[in-house]
Amino acid sequence: xxxxxxxxxxxxxxxxxxxxxNSAYKIYDGGGLYLLVSKxxxxxxxxxxxxEGRERCATIGRYRENHxxxxxxxxxxxxxxxxxxxxxxxxxxxHINNRGFYTEQSDFETVAxxxxxxxxxxxxxxxxxxxxxxxxxxxLPTFGKCxxxxxxxxxxxxxLLSIEERGAIETCKKIKRRLVGIFxxxxxxxxxxxxxxxxxxxxxxxxxxxxxxxxKCEELSSFxxxxxxxxxLEEVTKLGVEMTVHTFVRSYELRHAVWDExxxxxxxxxxxxxxxxxxLDHVVPISPHVEKLLLKLKAINGNRKYVFASSIKPEQPxxxxxxxxxxxxxxxxxxxxxxxxxASTSMNENKFHGPxxxxxxxxxxxxxxxxxxxxxxxxxxxxxxxxxxxAHLLDIRAGRTKPVEYKIV
Numbered sequence: 001x002x003x004x005x006x007x008x009x010x011x012x013x014x015x016x017x018x019x020x021x022n023s024a025y026k027i028y029d030g031g032g033l034y035l036l037v038s039k040x041x042x043x044x045x046x047x048x049x050x051x052e053g054r055e056r057c058a059t060i061g062r063y064r065e066n067h068x069x070x071x072x073x074x075x076x077x078x079x080x081x082x083x084x085x086x087x088x089x090x091x092x093x094x095h096i097n098n099r100g101f102y103t104e105q106s107d108f109e110t111v112a113x114x115x116x117x118x119x120x121x122x123x124x125x126x127x128x129x130x131x132x133x134x135x136x137x138x139x140l141p142t143f144g145k146c147x148x149x150x151x152x153x154x155x156x157x158x159x160l161l162s163i164e165e166r167g168a169i170e171t172c173k174k175i176k177r178r179l180v181g182i183f184x185x186x187x188x189x190x191x192x193x194x195x196x197x198x199x200x201x202x203x204x205x206x207x208x209x210x211x212x213x214x215x216k217c218e219e220l221s222s223f224x225x226x227x228x229x230x231x232x233l234e235e236v237t238k239l240g241v242e243m244t245v246h247t248f249v250r251s252y253e254l255r256h257a258v259w260d261e262x263x264x265x266x267x268x269x270x271x272x273x274x275x276x277x278x279x280l281d282h283v284v285p286i287s288p289h290v291e292k293l294l295l296k297l298k299a300i301n302g303n304r305k306y307v308f309a310s311s312i313k314p315e316q317p318x319x320x321x322x323x324x325x326x327x328x329x330x331x332x333x334x335x336x337x338x339x340x341x342x343a344s345t346s347m348n349e350n351k352f353h354g355p356x357x358x359x360x361x362x363x364x365x366x367x368x369x370x371x372x373x374x375x376x377x378x379x380x381x382x383x384x385x386x387x388x389x390x391a392h393l394l395d396i397r398a399g400r401t402k403p404v405e406y407k408i409v
Contacts, residue, residue, distance in 0.1 A: 255322070
């Protein structure tokens, strides 16, 4: 019978497909490494060895499932290191229990890289690169050289606060999830016993959010002009910003738009309720200028599902931060959502029908939701409003008129 003196007898599939039996059993991978499968199908990596004339066993950790636990690659790595210790007359059980294998490599950056490498197999390359860039930018400068065992909940909270305070709310949420994943990985590798992120589960959930930033009134004309002439943005992104300004829909409503929603014959954009804040269908009258924008987008993404398909991942829409990042990139402080405030103020100051304005902004009270809802209510007024708004923006861009004064809160 062939002896395996080094781990590597079976493929991953062998361990993954192992099922419970009437009693616990072992699957030997070679070199002392085996997987113990309990009657309840709990899978645990073990390392069997002889030390000082006696057979001994050390528990490495749970088998990796659903991104939690010790992977086959990691278990084999630990088994090889344990065998080397035995050869040097050192009991590996002490090192496994006291995390001795990782003492020199348990700084946060090393552990984060190991976590990232493990997860990369289930991610697309572009997303994996994005995840690592976010850690390099927002986490490693603070935590990189710290031992993972020294990072406390208080330190994690301070880091998240520093990100949140600069207004990067979505980035803060992403970093929070990634920290949870990294520390969970550290637990499976026996580097720490508890996740310092556990007490921060509710961090940010009930935090008061500041109003959406708005492009300054005195800069609106130059903003619209520079948006038209800039070459620093991808064309789809540029058109996405302009569509946001002219239709003042919310980011998610815009980014996930598909071609079937647009009825150019009747000049209507029909947004399904599943994408709306209140869960109610919404109609946006299409102005002549917005129709021109759609024709440009059709020439670029007409063969794709999403009107604003990503150039990196064509099967997906542009990301949630694309519009706001584009506004900042051309030199302005503001958000796409801020144009809802500008539009509302301008229309009310120009004495348009108040209920029609509210309906076009998709501001619907809970009482209205409970009552009969008509997505096309005041539609004639709304067509007039949207045509005027687009023409008004073009006049502001050309310097033929000035915007209505609005306050930045």
